Amino acid sequence: MTLSLERERFVETMREQAEIGATEGGGLHRLALSDEDKEIRDWFRAQLDALGLEVRIDEFGNMFGRREGIDPDADPVLVGSHLDSQPYGGIYDGALGMIAPLELLRTLEEEGLETRHPIEIVNWTNEEGSRFQPAMQGSGVWIDELDLETEYETTDENGVTVREELERIGYLGEEPAEPGEYEAYFELHIEQGPYLELEGADVGVVTGVVGFYWGATTFFGEADHSGPTPMHYRSDALVAAADVITGVRRIPGSLGDRTVGTVGYVDVEPNSINIVPDEVTITWGFRDPSDEIVDEAKARALAEVETAAEREGVGYESEKRMRSESVDFADRCIEAVQTSADDLGYDSMQLYSGAGHDAAHMSKVMDTSMVFAVSEEGKSHSEEEYTSWDDCYAAANTLANAVVRVAGLEE
Amino acid sequence: MTLSLERERFVETMREQAEIGATEGGGLHRLALSDEDKEIRDWFRAQLDALGLEVRIDEFGNMFGRREGIDPDADPVLVGSHLDSQPYGGIYDGALGMIAPLELLRTLEEEGLETRHPIEIVNWTNEEGSRFQPAMQGSGVWIDELDLETEYETTDENGVTVREELERIGYLGEEPAEPGEYEAYFELHIEQGPYLELEGADVGVVTGVVGFYWGATTFFGEADHSGPTPMHYRSDALVAAADVITGVRRIPGSLGDRTVGTVGYVDVEPNSINIVPDEVTITWGFRDPSDEIVDEAKARALAEVETAAEREGVGYESEKRMRSESVDFADRCIEAVQTSADDLGYDSMQLYSGAGHDAAHMSKVMDTSMVFAVSEEGKSHSEEEYTSWDDCYAAANTLANAVVRVAGLEE
Numbered sequence: 018m019t020l021s022l023e024r025e026r027f028v029e030t031m032r033e034q035a036e037i038g039a040t041e042g043g044g045l046h047r048l049a050l051s052d053e054d055k056e057i058r059d060w061f062r063a064q065l066d067a068l069g070l071e072v073r074i075d076e077f078g079n080m081f082g083r084r085e086g087i088d089p090d091a092d093p094v095l096v097g098s099h100l101d102s103q104p105y106g107g108i109y110d111g112a113l114g115m116i117a118p119l120e121l122l123r124t125l126e127e128e129g130l131e132t133r134h135p136i137e138i139v140n141w142t143n144e145e146g147s148r149f150q151p152a153m154q155g156s157g158v159w160i161d162e163l164d165l166e167t168e169y170e171t172t173d174e175n176g177v178t179v180r181e182e183l184e185r186i187g188y189l190g191e192e193p194a195e196p197g198e199y200e201a202y203f204e205l206h207i208e209q210g211p212y213l214e215l216e217g218a219d220v221g222v223v224t225g226v227v228g229f230y231w232g233a234t235t236f237f238g239e240a241d242h243s244g245p246t247p248m249h250y251r252s253d254a255l256v257a258a259a260d261v262i263t264g265v266r267r268i269p270g271s272l273g274d275r276t277v278g279t280v281g282y283v284d285v286e287p288n289s290i291n292i293v294p295d296e297v298t299i300t301w302g303f304r305d306p307s308d309e310i311v312d313e314a315k316a317r318a319l320a321e322v323e324t325a326a327e328r329e330g331v332g333y334e335s336e337k338r339m340r341s342e343s344v345d346f347a348d349r350c351i352e353a354v355q356t357s358a359d360d361l362g363y364d365s366m367q368l369y370s371g372a373g374h375d376a377a378h379m380s381k382v383m384d385t386s387m388v389f390a391v392s393e394e395g396k397s398h399s400e401e402e403y404t405s406w407d408d409c410y411a412a413a414n415t416l417a418n419a420v421v422r423v424a425g426l427e428e
Numbered sequence: 429m430t431l432s433l434e435r436e437r438f439v440e441t442m443r444e445q446a447e448i449g450a451t452e453g454g455g456l457h458r459l460a461l462s463d464e465d466k467e468i469r470d471w472f473r474a475q476l477d478a479l480g481l482e483v484r485i486d487e488f489g490n491m492f493g494r495r496e497g498i499d500p501d502a503d504p505v506l507v508g509s510h511l512d513s514q515p516y517g518g519i520y521d522g523a524l525g526m527i528a529p530l531e532l533l534r535t536l537e538e539e540g541l542e543t544r545h546p547i548e549i550v551n552w553t554n555e556e557g558s559r560f561q562p563a564m565q566g567s568g569v570w571i572d573e574l575d576l577e578t579e580y581e582t583t584d585e586n587g588v589t590v591r592e593e594l595e596r597i598g599y600l601g602e603e604p605a606e607p608g609e610y611e612a613y614f615e616l617h618i619e620q621g622p623y624l625e626l627e628g629a630d631v632g633v634v635t636g637v638v639g640f641y642w643g644a645t646t647f648f649g650e651a652d653h654s655g656p657t658p659m660h661y662r663s664d665a666l667v668a669a670a671d672v673i674t675g676v677r678r679i680p681g682s683l684g685d686r687t688v689g690t691v692g693y694v695d696v697e698p699n700s701i702n703i704v705p706d707e708v709t710i711t712w713g714f715r716d717p718s719d720e721i722v723d724e725a726k727a728r729a730l731a732e733v734e735t736a737a738e739r740e741g742v743g744y745e746s747e748k749r750m751r752s753e754s755v756d757f758a759d760r761c762i763e764a765v766q767t768s769a770d771d772l773g774y775d776s777m778q779l780y781s782g783a784g785h786d787a788a789h790m791s792k793v794m795d796t797s798m799v800f801a802v803s804e805e806g807k808s809h810s811e812e813e814y815t816s817w818d819d820c821y822a823a824a825n826t827l828a829n830a831v832v833r834v835a836g837l838e839e
Contacts, residue, residue, distance in 0.1 A: 104698065147700060210656025229655065231701060240810040243690035244640065244715050245621025245782030248680050250806055255691055256677045262670035269659050279654035280666055281701045285694045287515060289558060290642060290711040290749065292692050292809045300701040304655050338701065371656030395661055398703045399651040 018428050019360050020417050022120045027413060028406050030116050034060070034100075035108040044400030045102040045112070049143035049154075050078070050182035057100045058188060061140060064119055068126050070138075074190030077158045077165065078142040078183045084122055086135040087427060092200040094132075094424040095383070096121070096416070097139030099155075099375065103147050107207075107402025109409070113390060114205040115140055117413035121420060133425030134200050141375045142188075148173045151339055156375035159194045160382050201350055201423045202379035205388040205416040207404050210371050211395030218366035219411045221389025222354045226370040226377040227275070228311045228343030229304040233282075234261065234322050237332040240287060240295035252330045254297040255285055260325035261318065265301045268317050276305040277371065278314060300338065306369045308343050343369075344377045350386030350423070357418035358388075363411050372397075388416045429839050430771050431828050433531045438824060439817050441527050445471070445511075446519035455811030456513040456523075460554035460565075461489070461590065466597035468511045472551060475530055479537050481549075485601030488569045488576065489553040489594045495533055497546040498838060503611040505543075505835040506794070507532075507827070508550030510566075510786065514558050518618075518813025520820070524801060525616040526551060528824035532831060544836030545611050552786045553599075559584045562750055567786035570605045571793050612761055612834045613790035616799040616827040618815050621782050622806030629777035630822045632800025633765045637781040637788040638686070639722045639754035640715040644693075645672065645733050649742040651698060651706035665708040666696055668736040668744070675732035676712045679725050687716045688782065689725060711749065717780045719754050754780075755788045761797030761834070768829035769799075774822050783808075799827045 037057045038047030047053040058080065065072050065082035073081045083093065098114025118138045125132070141159075146152025149171045157163035169180035183189040213221050238254035262280045269276035279302055286296040303314035319335060326333045351367075358365040370376075370387060379385045390412035393403040448468045449458030458464040469491065476483050476493035484492045494504065509525025529549045536543070552570075557563025560582045568574035580591035594600040624632050649665035673691045680687035690713055697707040714725035730746060737744045762778075769776040781787075781798065790796045801823035804814040815823075 103703075104700075146702070152702070208656060209653040211658065211661055212656075227655065239807075240812075241806065242620040242783055242808045243692055243713060244638065244688065244784065245619060245623075245803075245808075246688065246806055247622065247686075248677075248688055250622055253677065253690075255673055255694065259670040259673035259677075262666055263674065266659075266664065266667045266670075275658075277655065277657065277659055279664075279702075279704055281654055281703050281705060282699050283666065283694055283696045287809075288693050289515070289809075290692045290713065291557070291563070291690075292514070293690055294692060295810070302654060302701065372653055373655065392656075395652065395657050396650075397653045397656075398698075398700075399706070401651075 018426060020124060020421060022124055022413055022417055024410050027116065027120045027410060030120065031409065034112050034116060038102065040105055040400060042105065042400035044105050044107050046105050047102040048104065048148040049101040049145060050179065050186055054101055055186035061100060068122055073192050074188055075192040075194040076190055077155050077194040078188040078190065079155045079159055079194060080140040082138045084136045086132045086424065088133045091134040092198040093135035093137045094200045094420055095137045095139055095202045096420050097141065098204050098206060099141045099144030101143060101145050103145050103398045105400055106398050107400060109207045109402055109404045110397050111144060113207060113409055117205045117416050120413060121417040131427045132421060133427060136420060136424050144375055149179050153373060153375050153378055156378040159196060160378050161195065162378060165194060196382050199383045202376060202383050202385040203416060203420050204374060204376040205390065205412050206374055207397060208389040208392045209395065209397035210392065212368050213366055213389060213391045214393060216366045217364065219363035220358050220365050220415050222351060222358060222365050222367045223346065223370050223387035223389055224351055224367050225306065225346050226344040226374060227304045227306045228308040228341055229302055229373065230311050230315045230340050231300060231302040231338035232315065232335055233298060233300045233338050234333055234335040235296060235298040236326060238295045241293040243291050243293055246293060251293050253293050254331050255294040257325040257329040257331050258297040258299050261299060261301065261321050264321035265318055268314050272314055273305055273310050276303065276310055276314060278303045304371060306343055341373055341377065344380050346380055346386040347384035350384045353419040353422045354386050354388055354415060357422060358415045361414055361418065363415060388412050388419065429837060431535060431832060433535055433824055433828055435821050438527065438531045438821060441531065442820065445523050445527060449513065451516055451811060453516065453811035455516055455518050457516050458513040459515065459559040460512040460556060461593035461597055465512055469599060472511060479533055484603050485599055486603040486605040487601055488566050488605040489599040489601065490566045490570055490605060491551040493549045495547045497543045497835065499544045502545040503609040504546035504548045505611045505831055506548045506550055506613045507831050508552065509615050509617060510552045510555035512554060512556050514556050514809045516811055517809050518811060520618045520813055520815045521808050522555060524618060524820055528616045528827050531824060532828040542838045543832060544838060547831060547835050555786055560590050564784060564786050564789055567789040570607060571789050572606065573789060576605060607793050610794045613787060613794050613796040614827060614831050615785060615787040616801065616823050617785055618808060619800040619803045620806065620808035621803065623779055624777055624800060624802045625804060627777045628775065630774035631769050631776050631826050633762060633769060633776050633778045634757065634781050634798035634800055635762055635778050636757050637755040637785060638715045638717045639719040640713055640752050640784065641722050641726045642711060642713040642749035643726065643746055644709060644711045644749050645744055645746040646707060646709040647737060647742045647744045649706045652704040654702050654704055657704060662704050663741045664704050665742050666705040668740040668742050669708040669710050671736035672710060672712065672732050676729060679728050683725055684716055684721050687714065687721055687725060689714045715782060717754055752784055752788065755791050757791055757797040758795035761795045764830040764833045765797050765799055765826060768833060769826045772825055772829065774826060799823050799830065
């Protein structure tokens with residue numbers, strides 16, 4: 018039996034969620050633990066309540082809704098994503114992965130269908146990592162890769178802690194943030210890259226997640242008046258940083274066809290038209306399906322940092338911000354997604370995820386795979402992010418069938 | 429007759445002014461038209477009042493104190509600088525050029541000396557141009573190079589206007605901001621460069637001011653998730669900006685031994701570790717004693733902007749921020765400074781100023797020259813700015829004697 022979600026209600030619900038934290042530019046500004054996050058969480062809980070599901074909030078604000086299965090000994094299949102967004106992000110990133118399984122649960126309920134395993138839907142706290150770092154914080158705490166007390170104390174740029182905000186918005190739950198026994202995890206997300214569109218695929222079957230390294234370097238030069246200071250007297254922290262920006266652009270091209278490298282953040286002190294910069298911080302990062310390539314890219318960036326600092330006569334300090342090993346998903350879950358796509362008649366493509374996802378955390382504690390929806394022009398983390406309703410629907414149906422395939426639909 | 433300022437009181441007064449707006453790092457944070465600027469202005473006016481001078485405030489807040497001469501037909505000699513500072517700047521930049529002529533007037537008063545020409549001391553509003561742009565705003569309005577009404581409406585980063593702040597701090601005067609007849613203008617300033625120290629000179633005789641061009645360029649790329657977006661899919665505004673930063677560092681070396689070029693300011697949007705930057709603005713500027721070289725440097729920078737934008741596939745807009753032609757000071761004023769230094773037995777060096785000064789504005793309406801004090805390691809616009817009291821005193825004495833030489837000391 019192949020499930021079909023009700024397309025009209027699914028699209029309607031996607032539009033409904035997009036009203037909470039909507040931006041004038043047609044996107045979302047729904048930062049983790051903000052007022053908008055509280056509003057979408059309350060709305061989402063109301064949807065789960067309406068289905069009669071048991072709702073639990075854990076001590077890190079992760080939200081679970083459980084639909085029982087008929088076998089009391091079977092472990093639940095977990096499915097979900099996140100409701101928070103990037104600053105001025107799009108309406109699909111995260112939300113699509115929450116509305117699709119919501120629609121699955123509505124469909125099972127309406128059609129009176131039972132599964133052998135329970136199904137749990139989950140909304141992970143702070144996936145985006147833009148207001149509070151690191152990203153994927155809620156799932157990281159849940160699998161014990163991140164320490165609960167440490168993450169409680171992380172602050173936003175105004176010094177407000179995660180714990181304070183969880184309390185303020187009413188999502189500091191009591192249930193321990195830790196996994197019980199689970200059968201599998203599935204997550205639907207937009208691709209955030211162009212490969213599905215380039216291939217003409219309807220849906221992506223995700224086989225793993227690339228590894229990545231994020232670092233930051235601060236160069237320390239000398240602040241001088243930009244007029245009377247001869248060029249050979251300068252130690253310009255910004256010039257050294259520019260060398261590294263150029264280097265990071267160049268390094269992937271010499272390593273692999275899936276390697277990417279980015280400098281996304283720059284802070285310049287004193288940042289005045291008339292003063293040679295004396296302190297410049299940049300972040301830089303690399304990703305690749307191969308951890309060896311990630312490590313090699315990092316080594317080449319550090320070599321570039323050293324050379325740039327020497328060339329300009331400035332000091333520097335580099336620090337690691339994050340390292341995530343590449344992940345290979347479980348064959349049985351990949352197959353569940355692939356078979357679902359095939360049965361539904363969708364053209365599919367197997368690919369690695371270039372972005373990190375909560376699924377990468379889940380894969381450390383249970384069998385996992387993901388479904389990707391087409392991202393037009395690969396845009397994401399911006400208001401221009403776009404996935405057609407056709408593509409949203411194809412991915413949602415694929416996810417729904419993969420979940421019930423593993424959860425065991427009783428016919 | 430050679431005047432000698434009273435060294436102890438001069439140093440004492442330099443220390444006294446440095447207490448207003450003092451930073452923990454031993455510098456000054458006394459931004460134009462701030463509370464600290466009001467405080468130093470009030471203090472300075474009290475010093476002029478104590479000498480019985482006639483004090484005038486013009487409609488742009490420029491402050492004048494006049495000591496009459498004995499010839500009723502002789503035009504006044506103007507001498508001054510500025511009391512405002514850079515953000516976390518040094519205690520000499522500007523202030524030394526105000527305290528030295530104050531000590532000259534005190535000395536004339538105490539010793540009962542008369543000059544044929546009146547002497548006027550002036551504090552120019554907003555020389556630094558860091559809180560409100562452009563720099564040298566008060567003197568620019570005074571010589572009618574800048575429009576009074578336009579400059580009234582310039583705003584700081586909080587949207588507060590110059591006019592509002594002048595009114596708030598009580599320095600919106602009624603006298604028209606325009607020059608009457610003047611005999612000459614002298615200004616003492618720290619060199620803000622290393623040439624005097626390298627030469628082992630006690631004092632600098634300034635023959636002119638280099639020309640400069642300031643521009644700004646914004647690159648427009650595409651905001652993409654830094655993970656799943658392949659390198660060849662990106663239009664990274666920051667990478668294009670980095671090429672220009674590198675280019676501006678390189679251009680002076682192919683043009684002249686006094687040419688300098690600087691990128692001092694960078695703004696990155698969205699400035700997130702995880703997003704390819706889509707909008708990056710940089711400022712860039714060049715200076716040289718030759719206006720032809722300044723224009724050539726600007727042309728090469730614009731060529732670099734175009735090439736960088738094409739290389740990365742991004743759009744751009746460039747705009748002119750400021751152009752100041754190079755200035756040659758008046759021979760008679762240069763000679764007055766040179767002769768004073770010689771008479772006082774100081775080792776002197778003639779040089780161009782690499783920084784803009786109110787004196788460059790004055791040179792358009794009257795004969796002008798400047799005295800430079802040694803800047804240790806050429807540091808300025810920073811708390812590390814330093815001039816020994818010996819060097820401050822040598823420059824102050826040179827200024828005092830140059831002024832009375834032209835004002836005509838009655839012996």
